[in-house]
Amino acid sequence: MIHQRECPIETVIHVLGGKWKPTILWNLVESTKRYSDLEKLIPDVSQKMLTQHLRDLEHEGVIQRTVYPTVPPKVEYSLSEYGRTLVPVAEMMCAWGEKHNERKQKEPAS
C-alpha cells in the first residue's frame, strides 16, 4: 500500500473503513472488552475479520491490547486516549449518516 495520502479524508476512511471497525469502536467506547466479549457482541463477524480489524485499529493507535499471561489466556481491548479523539469525528459522521439514511428512505424517487 502506498502511504502517500494526499487527502486526509482517506486517512480517516482507512482507519474506520473496514466492515466492522465502527462497530468495534462503539463497543469499546463504553468499556474495555475481552476478545470473546466482542465476538458475542458482534455475532456476524468472523474471527478472521475481528482479529484483523483489532490489529489494524491497534496499529493506528486507536485501541490498546493488553495480554494477561494466564492459562487460559486473557486479552483485553480498550480505546486509547488517542482513540477517544476519534470519537467526536465518528459521532459527527454518524449524525450525517443517519440523516442521509432517512432522506434516502423518504425520496426513493427523484
Place this chain on the structure above:
Amino acid sequence: MIHQRECPIETVIHVLGGKWKPTILWNLVESTKRYSDLEKLIPDVSQKMLTQHLRDLEHEGVIQRTVYPTVPPKVEYSLSEYGRTLVPVAEMMCAWGEKHNERKQKEPAS
C-alpha cells in the same frame, strides 16, 4: 449491494469512500466544474472512475449534474445545497486525518 446500514458511519464511508470522491468534492466546493475540468484537475483519475464516482455522488444527492444540449455537449457538475451539509463533516474528518498522518510520521516505532 445490501442497503441495510446498521451503522451510519458506514453510510458516510459509502458516500465518501471511493478513491477520488473526496478530491472531487473538494474541487466542487469552490465552484461548478465541467467534466473536462475535473479530468485536468485530477490527472490520475481514469475516465471510468471519474464517471462512476460522479454518478455515485449524484445518486446520493451530493452533487448536481447539468447537461447543456449543445454540440459538442457540455456537462457541469456542482455541489448541491444538500451536498454542502457534508462539507463540515468532511472538514472534521480532514482535520483528524491530518493530525493522524503527522502523528504516524513522528512515531514510526511505538
Place this chain on the structure above:
DNA sequence: CAGTATCCCAATCGATACTG
C-alpha cells in the same frame, strides 16, 4: 466533449479448519 464497454489485476471479506 463527455462519456461506454471490456478485460484484468488487486484488495476485501467470508467460511472452514486448525493451534499455543
Place this chain on the structure above:
DNA sequence: CAGTATCGATTGGGATACTG
C-alpha cells in the same frame, strides 16, 4: 481463550479501445 492458515467469492479500480 484467543487466535492463525488457507481457499474461494466478491468488489474496487486501472488500462485500453471505442462512440453519440
